[in-house]
Amino acid sequence: xxxxxxxxxxxxxxxxxxxxxxxxxxxxxxxxxxxxxxxxxxxxxxxxxxxxxxxxxxxxxxxxxxxxxxxxxxxxxxxxxxxxxxxxxxxxxxxxxxxxxxxxxxxxxxxxxxxxxxxxxxxxxxxxxxxxxxxxxxxxxxxxxxxxxxxxxxxxxxxxxxxxxxxxxxxxxxxxxxxxxxxxxxxxxxxxxxxxxxxxxxxxxxxxxxxxxxxxxxxxxxxxxxxxxxxxxxxxxxxxxxxxxxxxxxxxxxxxxxxxxxxxxxxxxxxxxxxxxxxxxxxxxxxxxxxxxxxxxxxxxxxxxxxxxxxxxxxxxxxxxxxxxxxxxxxxxxxxxxxxxxxxxxxxxxxxxxxxxxxxxxxxxxxxxxxxxxxxxxxxxxxxxxxxxxxxxxxxxxxxxxxxxxxxxxxxxxxxxxxxxxxxxxxxxxxxxxxxxxxxxxxxxxxxxxxxxxxxxxxxxxxxxxxxxxxxxxxxxxxxxxxxxxxxxxxxxxxxxxxxxxxxxxxxxxxxxxxxxxxxxxxxxx
Numbered sequence: 001x002x003x004x005x006x007x008x009x010x011x012x013x014x015x016x017x018x019x020x021x022x023x024x025x026x027x028x029x030x031x032x033x034x035x036x037x038x039x040x041x042x043x044x045x046x047x048x049x050x051x052x053x054x055x056x057x058x059x060x061x062x063x064x065x066x067x068x069x070x071x072x073x074x075x076x077x078x079x080x081x082x083x084x085x086x087x088x089x090x091x092x093x094x095x096x097x098x099x100x101x102x103x104x105x106x107x108x109x110x111x112x113x114x115x116x117x118x119x120x121x122x123x124x125x126x127x128x129x130x131x132x133x134x135x136x137x138x139x140x141x142x143x144x145x146x147x148x149x150x151x152x153x154x155x156x157x158x159x160x161x162x163x164x165x166x167x168x169x170x171x172x173x174x175x176x177x178x179x180x181x182x183x184x185x186x187x188x189x190x191x192x193x194x195x196x197x198x199x200x201x202x203x204x205x206x207x208x209x210x211x212x213x214x215x216x217x218x219x220x221x222x223x224x225x226x227x228x229x230x231x232x233x234x235x236x237x238x239x240x241x242x243x244x245x246x247x248x249x250x251x252x253x254x255x256x257x258x259x260x261x262x263x264x265x266x267x268x269x270x271x272x273x274x275x276x277x278x279x280x281x282x283x284x285x286x287x288x289x290x291x292x293x294x295x296x297x298x299x300x301x302x303x304x305x306x307x308x309x310x311x312x313x314x315x316x317x318x319x320x321x322x323x324x325x326x327x328x329x330x331x332x333x334x335x336x337x338x339x340x341x342x343x344x345x346x347x348x349x350x351x352x353x354x355x356x357x358x359x360x361x362x363x364x365x366x367x368x369x370x371x372x373x374x375x376x377x378x379x380x381x382x383x384x385x386x387x388x389x390x391x392x393x394x395x396x397x398x399x400x401x402x403x404x405x406x407x408x409x410x411x412x413x414x415x416x417x418x419x420x421x422x423x424x425x426x427x428x429x430x431x432x433x434x435x436x437x438x439x440x441x442x443x444x445x446x447x448x449x450x451x452x453x454x455x456x457x458x459x460x461x462x463x464x465x466x467x468x469x470x471x472x473x474x475x476x477x478x479x480x481x482x483x484x485x486x487x488x489x490x491x492x493x494x495x496x497x498x499x500x501x502x503x504x505x506x507x508x509x510x511x512x513x514x515x516x517x518x519x520x521x522x523x524x525x526x
Contacts, residue, residue, distance in 0.1 A: 006078040010054070013080075017052030019044065025054040026068060027091045028083045031075045060395050064482060066139045069093065096130030103417045104387035106201075106424055116194055116428055120186055124195055127184040128202040131162050136206060142484060145208035148333030150293050151215050153246065159215070160246030167191070167199040168220050169244070170369060174227050177237055180244045193434045197376050197427070204380035207485040209492035210332025212377070217335070218251030218290030219243055221370045222298040225362045226250070226315055229353040239296060239315065250296040253285040253316075253340050254363060261505065263300065263363060264308040268342065270301035272349070279303070279352075281316060281345040289499075291338030292324050299342075304357040313359035314351050321345040331492035368442055371450050371500045372434070375427060375457045378496040381489055382420045382457075382464040388485050389413060389471045403471070412467045419460045426453055448513025455506040458497040465490045 008030050016023035022034045024047065037044035042062075050058055059068070069092070079088060098109050108114040109125070135158060136144075144151075159165050166175055167183035174180065175188035182188060183199055203212050223243055230236035242248040256266040268283025281301055291297070297316045304310030316322065321343040329337050354362045390413065393403040403409050430449055434442055468486045469476040475483030476490065497503050518524070 007081040095133035145211040156246035201380040213335040222252035285340040292336035311359040313353040451506040452510035
């Protein structure tokens with residue numbers, strides 16, 4: 001908004017107080033809503049009740065701040081006289097800005113000391129946040145999520161150019177592929193899991209779970225097996241570069257409809273041709289995230305006998321015989337969740353990942369990173385709900401005072417904050433171990449802790465979601481308006497508790513891993 005806009009006294013504004021001539025004041029800005037009144041979703045009567053008055057309190061009791069920004073250029077005609085323009089500018093969101101709401105950001109971004117982060121992390125969060133504030137502001141992200149519109153190749157390519165795609169796959173040689181951008185220009189050898197964590201967190205901040213998963217969740221789990229296990233290194237680099245530049249998209253296709261979590265009993269088959277140059281793939285995969293719009297499918301197939309010893313991994317390109325159809329799930333179709341059908345799909349033997357009948361190793365190699373990524377996203381989503389609840393409880397007035405003045409609301413916030421902060425600090429500790437360990441040591445030592453961390457993070461998200469719904473009331477079960485972020489979260493909350501290993505499996509795995517370390521010596525007796 002221009003600083004030379006016309007100013008009006010409150011008395012002048014008060015003259016425009018009727019149907020056909022309706023002005024209002026919001027945040028010391030003057031809006032002419034005369035023509036807009038008949039298009040107002042709640043009817044013009046609501047606007048006429050505040051015509052000629054300061055409607056700031058009424059506006060924020062019913063609308064999110066981004067609604068004001070949406071109509072600013074069209075409806076704002078000036079400011080209230082005597083207002084400090086510098087102070088007025090503070091009410092306009094700044095792209096990339098760190099939230100001032102308590103506990104809306106993790107500890108280091110609230111000004112506390114941390115040994116985990118430095119200036120590169122501060123700069124990276126700012127850059128990634130600016131990117132999404134510009135390319136996918138909340139209003140646009142929410143509209144795309146609600147419409148179920150799959151992310152365009154254009155936004156993928158922009159994410160590739162910004163290094164966001166490569167940053168979501170973590171540290172590794174892929175950051176050195178020619179033509180692949182690194183996040184905020186961080187040198188590949190300096191990029192750590194803490195940098196990757198920030199990129200995942202900033203996507204979760206969008207508050208649109210279906211769309212967030214549509215923006216590369218399949219890539220995070222589908223590309224690493226190709227990079228790590230493709231024998232043809234030229235193939236690994238070509239596919240990796242295409243995907244990380246956003247020109248092609250990839251997903252992980254493990255689950256058979258009948259096998260579910262019992263991966264060792266998949267039925268999708270791959271049979272070598274008599275010439276030995278190709279595999280012919282037949283079968284079906286289900287619940288494949290991003291599958292509906294992907295070009296590559298990192299696919300688990302049966303090449304040998306029953307059980308895990310007969311499984312191989314193939315990189316299958318979308319080609320003749322491979323088709324996909326959408327699956328409707330609890331969250332937005334923007335995720336591109338799909339059935340994948342393989343009908344005599346011909347795949348070069350050079351697309352084998354790892355050794356034949358040893359594909360289970362590729363699958364297990366991926367799990368720690370996938371689960372860690374889920375934990376980071378889930379807990380950042382929980383933190384977003386803390387921010388939403390703090391804002392709402394501060395501006396929503398009931399019985400003549402803000403919700404935050406009610407002890408029961410403060411108690412709910414206290415427990416939400418305490419649990420989110422505890423999980424975050426555990427995430428940071430595990431992330432530090434990942435930075436210090438080799439990939440082999442991570443597989444040996446972190447499978448149990450990450451499993452238990454995932455269990456705790458999804459239990460906390462369930463608690464936070466439940467409390468947020470109670471704080472927002474009916475708005476938490478309304479797809480638009482003040483509680484829309486909470487509504488989307490509660491609709492998608494169970495995804496984190498199921499995908500990548502259910503809570504029950506995580507609990508059992510965590511304890512079984514601990515049992516392996518339990519010493520069989522007298523000193524451990526009670």
